[in-house]
Every structure is written in C-alpha cells, then in structure tokens.
Amino acid sequence: MITILSKIQTELKAPKGQFNKFGGYSYRSCEDITEAVKPLLEKYEAALTISDEIVQTANRIYVKATATLRTKSGEISATAYAREAETKKGMDEAQITGSASSYARKYALNGLFAIDDEKDADATNTHEKEPQGQNASKQTQSAPREPLSLEQINDLSHLIEITNTDTRQFLAAFKTSDIKNVPFDKAKALLMKKLDKMNGVQNAS
Template structure:
C-alpha cells in the first residue's frame, strides 16, 4: 500500500471534533492540538509516524513561519503539506518567542488541515464564518454589555501606555489587531480582554 493510500484511509477515519468553545460568539472550533490528538492514534494504527515542523523564511522584506505536516510509513515513504503564517513586522509589546509562537500555531493548524483534508471554512478565522455570524442580529444583551465593558478596559490600558511612553495609539492598535489576528471592529469580549493583557504587559 502506498503512503497516499494509507493517508487516504487516515483521512476517512479521522474525526477531529471542534472541542473548544467561544462563549461570546457561541461557536465551537478546533486548533492544531485538537487535530493532533485525533490523528495520532490513527497514524499508529496504520503504521505511520506524524511530524510537524517549523522554519522561518524571508519573503521579500517580511518573515514568515512555514509549517510542514508530514505522515511517513515504516518504509520511509512520506506525504507532506505546508502552510505559511506571517510574523509581525515589529516586536513592540511582545518578545520574539511570543510573536513566532502565534504565527507557528496558525501555520501548523492549516498545514494539518491540508494534510488530513479538514475543511475549516466555518471556523472563526475564515471569511465565510464571519459573514454568516455577523449577518445575525445581536440578541444577547448581556454578552453585548460584556463586550463593551471589555473594550473600554482595553482602550484604557492602551491609552495609559501611550501617554506614559509617548507612543502612537495607532501603532499600538495595529500591533494588537495583528497579534490577535483580526481588526478591532471584529473583536469579541475575549479578544478585548486579550488586547488589554497585551497592552498591560508592555513596559
């Protein structure tokens, strides 16, 4: 049996449930760890090993994390897929390890998606998911209030940092948005809380 036939069996048998839950958006989602947890027993069952690796590459003037997900059989035959995620241009407010780790997690998830033919078009970081969810009117007033409160606290933290350090607020918001991975207009309450933590961690 070729490695691609073996991989096809794993793809058919793989069940990677969306076992994580966003309480504000009321949706379930999966991350790279969810996929790995589901795939490891199947790889063992079919006599394969699975690896996920990263490398930093320079494209133009920007650094990217290139993640490679590989399944290899006992004869050394392998099948791989890759995915890219861009590192932030600046490291203001976060050290290099944190910036790289965020990009690595994103790239690894989508490399695994490609390897195992997992469709994440309705996950929270896809346009389709965004269009479907934002088309619905906001009905939960408590959740909306929590989002507004979290936004206010995040704005306070950013303004406080910028005033103390003579920093530009536009640059601060750009960094927070790029770190979280979405524009601030799409932030959930949890995103605003994360933004607050990022701002309060700046020195």
C-alpha cells in the same frame, strides 16, 4: 501511501476543543488534531512529524510549517505559512513567533488531513435574510453597528498580518476607514478564507 492517507483522512474526527469567546465560535487547535490522529497513526503504522522553518520574504518574516506523514511505502507532506506580526499586544518576541508557528502548523495539518476549517469563521454569521426593497435598504443603512471590541480588533489585526492583507483595501471593501467599524463575522470569514488559500499540500515522492 495514498491509500493510508485517504483512510486516515476519512476516519479522523478532530474535535473543536477550543472556544473563541469574542467571536463566539468553537475551533480546533494544532494540539486537538495531533491528539485525535494518534490512534490512527498506530493503527496504520504511520508516523507524523511537524517542523518549522523561518523564511524571510522582502522585509517580513514567515514561519513555514511542514507536516509529514511517513509510512513504510513512502511519505507525503503539507506546508503552510504564517507571517509574524511586527507587534502584538501582551506578547514578547518569542510569543509572537510561537503564535505564528501554531497558526502555520494547524493549517499544514489541515492540508495534510483534508480538514476544512472555513466553517469555523462562517459559523459566526447569523445568515439573516436582508430585507428587500428601497425602504429596507434605508433601514439597513441607518441601523447603527456597535464598534468592535479591543479583542475583536486584535483578532482581525493578527489575521491581516499573517495573510499579508492590504489594510486600506480591506477597509475599503467594507466602506470604512476604521477597523473598529467593520462587521466582525464577515471580515473574519473573508480573512480565514484567504488564509486557507495560502496553504497547500506538497506531495513528496
């Protein structure tokens, strides 16, 4: 079982078929991964199933997604969680659940097939070298930052919701009290890293 999983992980090439025009980066969806893995499932006589379960913790609702790879020799599963946002602009309740399900399923597949999506958020960072010295520090502090767009705010707000992040502490880390003033690339990379750590692989005997 482990041998087949290892081969699929090595051979799987899941393209980033989606583009986030607000963050300016390409990313892969759950559908991109499942389409890419189908030929390998046939090759190694394996089956992939993905299921959802609604889990309540305290007063919040989470979608727990489980991706299971089955072969003649056994099965192995990976699970991931996404918290439903209380509200999301332009979405009804069913769409909010669907959005959380898509997040959870994608990260369950990431865990199962050892796909690292942390690069996706980091790729939006220009990684420009910061100028050295006190004068440079003053220039950096005085340089105005353009407020985030509504779409960027919604993007970060959704990640804050599904990662159960304390908003006050999050904003304090960027020395601001208003989400529109945070650096989008760094903020999203931080939240995506936290989301990755929330998800893990569970082996089934």
